[in-house]
Every structure is written in structure tokens, then in C-alpha cells.
Amino acid sequence: MPALALISAVLVITVEQLVQWQYGAAGLLGLLLLTIGVRANSPGFSSAGAVLLALLVARPAL
Structure with a gap:
């Protein structure tokens, strides 16, 4: 399981x-x-x- 935790942490940071x-x-x-x-x-x-993420993603289309 430590390898899975490491992969998860790297994915989150990325x-x-x-x-x-x-x-x-x-x-x-x-x-x-x-x-x-x-x-x-x-x-x-x-x-x-x-909502904040949706507004940031949709901002160029508005």
C-alpha cells in the first residue's frame, strides 16, 4: 500500500x-x-x- 499512497500523492500534486x-x-x-x-x-x-472552478473554466466562453 505505500506505493499506492505515493502514486496518489504525486497525482494530487500534479x-x-x-x-x-x-x-x-x-x-x-x-x-x-x-x-x-x-x-x-x-x-x-x-x-x-x-462553482468557482466552473466559472474559471467557462470564463473564456462567456
């Missing part, structure tokens, strides 16, 4: 870096809110993070 590179600090904040909401089973945090 996704975080890609989101920050593409969408800046707001994207990282959205991802953080979404992650905290899912882990804490808080619909408010996860919804806020999902």
Missing part, C-alpha cells in the same frame, strides 16, 4: 500544479474548497469550489 498554472490562485482556491467539502461532507464548501 493536478494541483496544473490547476494553478492554468487558472492561477483562484483555481487553486476552488480545488481546495472542493476537496475540503468532499472530505468533510460539507455541501456548502464543495458547491462553492465547484
Whole structure:
């Protein structure tokens, strides 16, 4: 299982870096809110993070 944990950690760090590179600090904040909401089973945090990420992704189309 330690290898699986290492692979998971590398994957999470890679996704975080890609989101920050593409969408800046707001994207990282959205991802953080979404992650905290899912882990804490808080619909408010996860919804806020999902909406923020959706707005950042849809911004060029608007």
C-alpha cells in the first residue's frame, strides 16, 4: 500500500500544479474548497469550489 499512497500523492500534486498554472490562485482556491467539502461532507464548501472552478473554466466562453 505505500506505493499506492505515493502514486496518489504525486497525482494530487500534479493536478494541483496544473490547476494553478492554468487558472492561477483562484483555481487553486476552488480545488481546495472542493476537496475540503468532499472530505468533510460539507455541501456548502464543495458547491462553492465547484462553482468557482466552473466559472474559471467557462470564463473564456462567456
